[in-house]
Amino acid sequence: MALVECPRCQKRISSKAKQCSHCQTSINGNLASLAKISHIEKSNQLMNHTFIFLTLFVAGAVLWFWGGEVAQGSRAIVAISSFAIGFSGYLITRIRIVMHKRKSV
Structure with missing residues (x-):
């Protein structure tokens, strides 16, 4: 009997369980x-996060230049925040995807 990782939650369990x-x-x-199914599910989850952050990034850029002129006031704050959060979240998620792909199944 040995301790192995659960393919779903990665916690240690008995190999005989x-x-x-x-x-x-x-x-x-x-x-x-x-383990393979869990790996695919995690990949799909990370790709969904990438899509959400990319959408937030694009929404910030569109909001910033909506109407042909640069945003001012509260609209500028929302646009810059959305842009920054979307960009940084996208980069972090892409790094997580690369790290996840390096993990062997």
Whole structure:
């Protein structure tokens, strides 16, 4: 009996366990396929985060230049905030994707 990582929650469980005691995922001896499914789900989640941050980035740029002139007042603050959060979130998420792809399944 050895300790292995649960493919769903990455917490340590017994290799003989039929079910993870933390997330209740049924193991049934197919750890490799569950790990692959978990890896794909995490990749999809990161791609969704990328899309959200990219949308926020574009929305900030559009709001900044909406109407043909540069935004002023509260609209400028919202546009710059959206632009900055979208840009930094996008970069961080892309780094997370690269790190996730390096992780072996």
